[in-house]
Amino acid sequence: MRRRVIVIVTAVHAPSARFLADAYKSLAAQELPDGWDWRWLIQEDGRTDQVAPYVPDDERVSFRQGRPGGPGVARTLALARADGEYVKILDADDQLPAGALARDIAALEADPDLGWATSRALDLLPDGSTVGFPGDPEHGPVERQAVLDHWASHDYLAQVHPATLCVRRELLLALGGWMALPASEDTGLLLALNSVARGWFSSEVGLLYRKWEGQVTGQADHVDSAEREARMAVVEARARALGSFQWRYRAAGSD
Incomplete structure (x- = not known):
């Protein structure tokens, strides 16, 4: 019997390559439902000789390179070799807690009209401690436009973390993958998904989001006010247009 596949997509650049070992350790420890396997697609945002040495030697892991364009471009390029039912995001510097993949699969398998799943995230600090966030939504289904409306009314902060997304592959492809933005490309995808499909939020921790000095979201360009306003404007416009x-x-075969 054909085994089913959840594909994990990771964009990586040279500064974050050293964290791939921790990401792999967390992935290798995942226990999947019977009949399921995972495949890890690592895509370098660029063509250097500084990432490949950190790629795990595992037949379930594939590595490719491409001209630099940001993490959204790298992830979208990786979709060319994604052949599973579901696509799970895992940034190179993050880790999956035990059971994260199994919970995503269970939620999406239980309701074929759900397009995506997210989960609670914890910041992973340099000393190894973790910190949570207030304001998580209720455990369970997330209705269309709920994330978009919260984000628009809370200074562009979503109540679910886009780095925890697991999405049906055909829906991800239909929306064109990640937005062509220098940052917030994952938020753009999350809000687009929320405009066209109901989702799921798990209150169990599904991601350890590493905080470190070199991460892209900590750089000055990321918080430049003019660029941020432009990014947020196009992210919202796309999501509202999809909603309109x-x-x-809807799952194939549903009314």
């Missing part, structure tokens, strides 16, 4: 078309994701 009244197109909704």
Whole structure:
């Protein structure tokens, strides 16, 4: 019987390559439901000789390179070799707690009209401690436009973390992958998904989000006010436009 696959997509650049070992350790420890396997697609954002030495030697792991364009471009390029039912995001410097993949699979398998799943995230600090966030939504389904409306009314902060996304591959492809932005490309995808499909939020921790001095979201360019306003404007405009078309994701064969 054909085994089913959840694909993990990771964009990496040279400064974050050293964290791939921790990401792999967390992935290798995942216990999947019977009949399921994972595949890890690592895509370098660039063509250097500084990432490949950190790529794990595992037949379930594939590595490719491409001209630099940011993490959204790297992830979207990786979709060319994604052949599983679901696509899970895992940034190179983050880690998956035990059970994260199994919970994503269980949520999406239980309701074929759900397009995506997210989970609670904890910041992983340099000393190894973790810190949570207030304001998580209720455990369970997330209705269309709920994340978008919260984000728009809370200074562009979503109540679910885009780095925890697990999404149906065909829906991800239909939306064109990640947005062509220098940052917030994952938020753009999350809000687009929320405009066309119901999702799921798990209150169990599904991601350890590493905080470190070199991460892209900690750089000055990321918080430049003019660029941030432009990014947020196009992210919201895309999501609202999708909502206005009244197109909704429904599983094949559903009414």
